[in-house]
Amino acid sequence: MADRAAPPVAKKVPTQRVHHGDVVVDDYEWMRDKEDPEVIAYLEAQNAFVEQETAHLAQLRRDIFGEIKSRVQETDMSVPTRSGRFWYFTRTTEGQQYAVSCRCPIASPDDWTPPEVTPGVALPGEEIVFDANAEARGHDFFSLGATSVSHDGDWLAYSTDVKGDERYTLRIRNLVTGELLPDTIAGIAAGATWSRDARYVFYSTVDDAWRPDTVWRHEVGSAEPDVQVFHEPDERYWVGIGTTQSEDYLVLSVGSKVTSEALVLSADDPTGEFVSVAGRTDGVDYSVEHARIAGQDWFVIVHNGERDGVKAIDFAVDLVPVGDFGARRELIPHRPGRRIEDVDCFRDYLVLSYRADALPRLAIADLRRVDGIPAPDDFVEVTFPQELRSAGLGANAEWDTPRLRIVYTSYVDPAEVFDLDVATGERTLLRRQPVLGGYDPDDYTAVREWAVAGDGTRVPVSLVFRRDLDRSAPAPMLLYGYGSYETCLDPGFSVARLSMLDRGMVMAFAHVRGGGEMGRLWYENGKTLSKKNTFTDFIDVARHLIDTGWTSPDHLVAEGGSAGGLLVGAVVNLAPELFNGVLAAVPFVDALTSILDPSLPLTVIEWDEWGDPLHDPEVYAYMKSYSPYENVAPRPYPAILAENSLHDTRVLFVEAAKWVARLQECTTSENPVLLKTEMTAGHGGVSGRYKQWEETAFELAWILQQSGAPAGRG
Known part of the structure; x- marks a missing residue:
């Protein structure tokens, strides 16, 4: 391997950072300016290096793209x-x-x-x-933010982003005549909400740090200035606006990572004043819906507040009469281990969405069968035969629907959409995601295992593979993780994944702390000053899979994106010997530098997730001890592929660029470290389904190579 081509060498411009008496010299901070021609030239040189290093995978990429395309209707x-x-x-x-x-x-x-x-x-x-x-x-890039149709069906408000920076432009079209109104509002957040009379459109704008901070009311067809409805000055909070399922109320939501507030306004009075339903209490997170139960209007509050001195860590559900917010009563009590996520309210049903045993679940109360307020036992779970599965409400736009639209999927079952007759239990299948080419779910299977973390915590792991997998030898494996923001890696089907499974790979999902699979405490124990649990859980999962014979370090590839990129970036510093490859997509790998700078997009909002290193020396030291970029050192790193986007506003391109420059400088192995930058995209990568399939094929070809899987299907 002595003749392997060398990557581009980044120049060094020492930049000093001083916080809490700690002096850090950063040689690559100069890359932050994306308007600098030298930065662009460096990124393009890295892209050229990627093309050179992966040219031999061109046929495999074409094969995988063809496989994805051939399976999709x-x-x-x-x-x-x-x-x-x-x-x-x-x-x-x-x-x-x-x-x-x-x-x-x-x-x-x-x-x-x-x-x-x-x-x-x-x-x-x-x-x-x-x-x-x-x-x-x-346009080289296109993203659709909102397509909101007015209550009467005559008007469309839509927003588009043609750069990837998540700054949208709102326009309004008359769906009856086809006329595009001159009303154009640029530089806003993605969403748009109509008033019931279709006279007004509500939308949000963002501040310099990309935080949605203000809600506006626009009168359709008017040249008058838009009216500021609400402004949130506290940089920890974002704002948004929508409606209840009944469309009787507009709901203005204000939230941080740990605290929220809901303000409501009658949909018949769009120019009126919003009123807070339950105020704002630090550490209390809640959401509001509107229900009509036993002839009375209520607001349904899903919350993690206290009752009788006990905090509802995994959330409870209360009712408060519309017009009498002080007369609050309990509907569903808190039960540890049952994480309540939402209650959807219809004329005849209340639908409880929750999770238990690391799986999402649904339970329905039929209000036609209840005398008065339903009791907790009136909520009946919707069951499914597959053990590892996901189910949730589908598109149910109408409040008075006689049936409920539900979506079901699993690791091996393509998504199914069916209507449920709640009274009889009858399910009418409306659609099963078509998978062409003779796909048979019985050829594949999924199992749940449990790894044991160093502190004794049991960590769930989901594995998907072909039933005919040869278990006599370690298998090629992709281990995926995320572990932040209480985000859950729920079971779901993937057409693209079949190209790995059919080549003998195993796909594994590590449900590490910091996610929400096991309830709110699972999240709490993987954030701020407990964040390292996320990384050590992932490592313990990898070791479990190696020790139990599922795979070996020569066949194991790790993948994570965004905050999951932080995960794999930290892990590869702690245990590089466990992996033969690491794919990091738009990775949050220079976390400390970003979270120290409140002028950067979303930083202050993120302090509830990571801690505030700017003002707290303990948080600073803790983040510095795990932030991937800070901890790159001379060690034998596995092959690494980092992917980012020039116009990403959530994780700036510079994070991956700096990280790769330092990795290329420090690695003591001959494994290539690659940086692939999309020059016309944002956080979600390229747009358009064929372009996305091409990008997926690129990633899968690299993963297959690093896992040692055969290029041809079995």
């Missing part, structure tokens, strides 16, 4: 969802990058059976609501 459509006078659905067409939003009229007010659909065949009265392909024409 490219001309397809979603199940229609009723909203107002129309059925709404999306179409995809072979050769087009983006979906087209469409609708057709309902037959009558009591028409609740979605029309039978045939991909490529128009429905009676079908019309296009929004064609993303037309809007994206001429």
Whole structure:
């Protein structure tokens, strides 16, 4: 390997950082300026190095792209969802990058059976609501933020981003005449919410740190200045606006990572004043919905506040009468280990979304069968045969729906959409995600194992593989992790994953602390001054999989993105010998530098997640001890592929650029360290489904190489 090409060498410009008496010299901070031609030249040189180092994988990439494409029904459509006078659905067409939003009229007010659909065949009265392909024409990048239709169905408010920096432009179209109004609002957050009378559109703007901080009211067709509805000065909080399921109330949400507040306003009074439902108490997180129970209007509050001196760590549900916020009563009590996430309210049903045993679950109370306020036992769980599965509410736009739309999937079952008749339990299958090429779920299986962390904590691990996998020898394996923000790695199906499984790979998911799979304490024990549990859990999972014969270090590849990139970046400093490759997508690897700078996007909001190193020396020292960039040192690193995007506003491109420069400087192995930068994209990477498949094929080819899996399918 002595003739291996050398990567581009980054120049060093020592920059001093001083905090809490600690002096740090950073040689690569100069890369932060993306307007600097020298920075762009360096990124392009790294891209050229990636092309050179991966050129031999070109055929494998083409093969995988072809496999993904051959399994996807490219001309397809979603199940229609009723909203107002129309059925709404999306179409995809072979050769087009983006979906087209469409609708057709309902037959009558009591028409609740979605029309039978045939991909490529128009429905009676079908019309296009929004064609993303037309809007994206001429742009290298395109992202759709909002497609919000007014209550009467006559108006569309939509927002687009053609750069990747998540600064959207809002426009309004008359769906009856097709007229595009001159109303144009630039530089806003993604969403848009209509008033019930379709006279106003509410939207949010962001501050210099990319924090949604202000809600505005725009009068459609008016040249008058937009009205500021709400402004949040505290930099720890973001704001947003939406409606209740009933559409009777506008809901203005204010939240940090640990504290939230909900303010409501009657939808019939869009120019009125919002009123706080339960105030704002530090450390109390809550959300609000509107329900009509036993002839009375209530606000349903999902919260982690206290009752009788006991904090509802895994959340409870209360009711408060509309108009009498002081008369609050309990609906569903807190139960440790059952993490309540949401309650959706319909005319006839309350739907409880929660998780237990590291899996998402649903339970439904049928209000038609309840005399008065439902008791906890009136919520009946919706069950499924597959042990490792995900289920949740699908698109249920109408408050008075007689049936509930539910979506089910697992690691091996493509997504299914069905309507549930709650009274009879009958399930009507409306769609099963098509997987072409003779896919048989019985050829694959998924199992749950438990690794034991160093402190004795049992950490769940999910594994997916072909049933005919040869277990007599260590298998090629991809181990994926995230472990932040209470985000859960729930079971789900992936067409692209089949290209790995069919080559004898095992896909493993490490449900480490910092995620939310095991409840709120699972999250609490993997953040701030307990963050290192996230990294050591992942390492203990890797060792468990090696010790139990599933894989070996020569066959194990780790992957994580964004905060998951921080995870694998920290892990590769702690235990590089366990992995033969690490894929880090838009990785948050210069975490300390970013969290020290309150002028950077989202930094102050993030202090609840990581701690505040700017003002707290203990947090500073703790973050410095694990931040991947800070801890790169001469050691034999495995092969590393880092991917970032020039216009990313969540994790700036400079983090991966600096990290790779230091890794290339310090590694004592001959394993290549690669940096691939998307020059016209943001945090989510490239746009357009074919471009995304190409990017996936690039990643999978590299993963297969590093895992030692065969290039050809078994």
